[in-house]
Amino acid sequence: MIDRNALATVLQMGFSRATGPRNIVVETVVAWEGHFSAEELCRSIPQVGRATVYRTLVSLQEEGVICRLMIDGRAPRYLLGGTQHHHHMVCTQCGSVQDIADCGVDDFVDTVAERFGYEPDGHRLEIYGRCASCIGGERVTS
Amino acid sequence: MIDRNALATVLQMGFSRATGPRNIVVETVVAWEGHFSAEELCRSIPQVGRATVYRTLVSLQEEGVICRLMIDGRAPRYLLGGTQHHHHMVCTQCGSVQDIADCGVDDFVDTVAERFGYEPDGHRLEIYGRCASCIGGERVTS
DNA sequence: CACCATATTGAGATAATGTCTCATTAAATC
DNA sequence: GATTTAATGAGACATTATCTCAATATGGTG
Numbered sequence: 001m002i003d004r005n006a007l008a009t010v011l012q013m014g015f016s017r018a019t020g021p022r023n024i025v026v027e028t029v030v031a032w033e034g035h036f037s038a039e040e041l042c043r044s045i046p047q048v049g050r051a052t053v054y055r056t057l058v059s060l061q062e063e064g065v066i067c068r069l070m071i072d073g074r075a076p077r078y079l080l081g082g083t084q085h086h087h088h089m090v091c092t093q094c095g096s097v098q099d100i101a102d103c104g105v106d107d108f109v110d111t112v113a114e115r116f117g118y119e120p121d122g123h124r125l126e127i128y129g130r131c132a133s134c135i136g137g138e139r140v141t142s
Numbered sequence: 143m144i145d146r147n148a149l150a151t152v153l154q155m156g157f158s159r160a161t162g163p164r165n166i167v168v169e170t171v172v173a174w175e176g177h178f179s180a181e182e183l184c185r186s187i188p189q190v191g192r193a194t195v196y197r198t199l200v201s202l203q204e205e206g207v208i209c210r211l212m213i214d215g216r217a218p219r220y221l222l223g224g225t226q227h228h229h230h231m232v233c234t235q236c237g238s239v240q241d242i243a244d245c246g247v248d249d250f251v252d253t254v255a256e257r258f259g260y261e262p263d264g265h266r267l268e269i270y271g272r273c274a275s276c277i278g279g280e281r282v283t284s
Numbered sequence: 285c286a287c288c289a290t291a292t293t294g295a296g297a298t299a300a301t302g303t304c305t306c307a308t309t310a311a312a313t314c
Numbered sequence: 315g316a317t318t319t320a321a322t323g324a325g326a327c328a329t330t331a332t333c334t335c336a337a338t339a340t341g342g343t344g
Contacts, residue, residue, distance in 0.1 A: 017311050017320055039301070049323035054302070070212045074331070075301065089260055100254055108250065109269050112242055117274030118231055124268045127251050132259030159291055159340050181330065191294035196331065216302070217330065286344090293338070300331075309322065314315105 015059075021048045025056040026065075035069060035077040035097055069097065069126065086124050091131035098131070156201055163190045167198040168207075177211060177219040177239055211239065211268065228266050233273035240273070 015022070028045055029036075042053050057078060060066045066078045071090055079088075079097055087100040105125055113120040157164070170187055171178075184195050199220060202208045208220045213232050221230075221239055229242040247267055255262040 015320080019311070019321060021322065051303080051323060052321080089255065089258060089262075091260075092263070098258060098260075104250060105267075108246060113231065113269060113271060116231060116240060117277070118233075118240075118269070118271050119277055120231075120269050120271035121234070122270040124266070124270075125247075126266045127255060127260070127262050128264040128266075129255060129260050129262035135259070135261055157291080161292060161340070163293065179330090193295090193332080194293060288343080291340075298333075301329080303328070305326085311320075314317080
């Protein structure tokens with residue numbers, strides 16, 4: 001979880017004024033359980049305009065406070081999580097998302113990129129499947 | 143490149159009738175150089191209705207004939223490519239896409255999934271950066 | 285070949301999501 | 315409190331995707 005100081009820092013990044021509406025958006029995002037879409041966020045804080053919500057989401061992505069997942073359908077979903085965590089395991093049944101601490105993907109990426117003369121500046125790894133508790137909950141509930 | 147027989151097979155998959163419009167869509171997709179969006183495809187074959195184009199794209203994805211890339215903006219882009227190739231390297235400058243033949247990602251995915259008691263059924267790896275020719279073309283063209 | 289049953293199509297309505305404009309509001313400073 | 319201007323937000327607009335249902339075309343049958 002992001003702490004209050006970091007939050008205050010985030011609120012200032014790239015802006016020259018700290019404002020109420022942006023504060024509401026950031027606090028809501030930080031307090032959110034699990035992932036959310038832009039529209040869900042808008043609905044949950046109707047007192048803040050759509051434009052501001054979208055603008056703030058862009059900033060939060062740029063600052064690495066949240067990341068963007070393309071889970072299934074059309075709308076991207078956002079997840080609180082630092083810049084370093086772009087490896088996720090997504091449960092296709094319950095929608096839960098598990099961060100994967102880096103365990104060699106970065107090296108793999110560098111190796112592949114080098115082979116092709118590529119200069120990598122980012123990558124995304126998402127694993128889809130069913131999480132342990134969805135597998136476990138398979139009994140028929142009478 | 144997909145051959146004619148495979149194409150004929152694809153055209154039958156999941157359908158009970160072979161039709162002209164669907165044929166046009168599939169042939170256009172197969173002949174496409176690089177990746178494309180659904181709307182680009184629609185524009186290039188205005189004689190086929192949007193609904194049919196979208197329906198056919200869904201079928202082609204299900205059959206593994208094309209895959210769906212989330213490269214940058216909002217609209218997904220499609221790429222001719224078999225079911226097995228979900229590892230791509232995308233040039234953020236020229237937009238070219240390079241398939242990465244599997245070199246261990248699958249094993250990595252299985253290992254991680256097992257650690258979390260996860261039952262994986264798919265994954266996606268996309269590497270973003272600049273390709274060799276974009277790096278090479280950096281000289282100022284007078 | 286003509287005919288039938290129905291799978292498939294497509295025009296256009298509708299939905300979902302995201303972007304933009306610009307008059308208004310309000311934060312920071314003096 | 316007056317001033318400057320960053321930031322907001324209502325709503326128009328844009329883009330992408332889905333849905334409906336009457337019309338059409340396909341494959342099978344006699």
